Amino acid sequence: MIMKATVVCNILLFLHTSSFSMCPSPCICTQYRHGGLHVDCSSRFLKNVYMSLPENTVSLSFHNNMLTNIRPGQLDKLHHIQTLNLSQNPWSCDCNIAYLKHWMEDNPNVVVTGATCQSPLHCQRMPIIHLTGNEFASCGGRQHVDCQGFFANTVIMLSLMLLVIILVAWAASVSKGLAWQVATNPYISEADLPMGSRVRLASS
Incomplete structure (x- = not known):
């Protein structure tokens, strides 16, 4: 013990x-x-x-x-x-x-x-x-800011915005061209145009 x-x-x-x-x-x-x-x-x-x-x-x-x-x-x-x-x-x-x-x-x-x-x-x-x-x-490096990533994202956003502007301008140009064809060619009626073009023509 x-x-x-x-x-x-x-x-x-x-x-x-x-x-x-x-x-x-x-x-x-x-x-x-x-x-x-x-x-x-x-x-x-x-x-x-x-x-x-x-x-x-x-x-x-x-x-x-x-x-x-x-x-x-x-x-x-x-x-x-x-x-x-x-x-x-x-x-x-x-x-x-x-x-x-x-x-x-x-x-x-x-x-x-x-x-x-x-x-x-x-x-x-x-x-x-x-x-x-x-x-x-x-x-x-301790408080690193990802400048390259920021620049890449900015470029992508600007590219997308530019693409949208180009598409809108192209659509407007096509719409005006079709409207001119309808106005100058008696053999083309509005019913012969695609639905999207008819809508744009109607709005113009």
């Missing part, structure tokens, strides 16, 4: 230490009773988020660092996260901030604090989630 209790204690101790072994350096991790982690990476002079974050992270803080953006995919495995503190960072709202903006839009239930642009000047103090496509106008 004592041996079984010892084995259980060793297993629990192993699981406990394993969960903390995932804590990324130089952050400090605190385990909640329900098993989730609070990962505190605040005031670590971080310029980028290069570490692998534990998947059971519930609360994450990057408060008071030197972060300007978060690398794409860095937060994708945090399926249990509830709070994210991004305050006191010089967030640069250029092309590289698009991932963080889209991540916040895809995770509306996560309470995010401090996600505010510090640069460029025209975006200063603007919440990152309020950014629109206008701020990413110079991002090239």
Whole structure:
């Protein structure tokens, strides 16, 4: 009985230490009773988020660092996260901030604090989630506009419009020609003409 209790204690101790072994350096991790982690990476002079974050992270803080953006995919495995503190960072709202903006839009239930642009000047103090496509106008492939597709569609539409105009002009010309023939040739009656031509003649 004592041996079984010892084995259980060793297993629990192993699981406990394993969960903390995932804590990324130089952050400090605190385990909640329900098993989730609070990962505190605040005031670590971080310029980028290069570490692998534990998947059971519930609360994450990057408060008071030197972060300007978060690398794409860095937060994708945090399926249990509830709070994210991004305050006191010089967030640069250029092309590289698009991932963080889209991540916040895809995770509306996560309470995010401090996600505010510090640069460029025209975006200063603007919440990152309020950014629109206008701020990413110079991002090239990241915000690609299909100009070739637009041009092709325009050409097709113009071609169809031109074809319709040509057909209408041809029909009007044929109708006038038939009307002239009826008017000048006594041997041709309106009954000899096709139904469509008779309608057009009648309207003229």
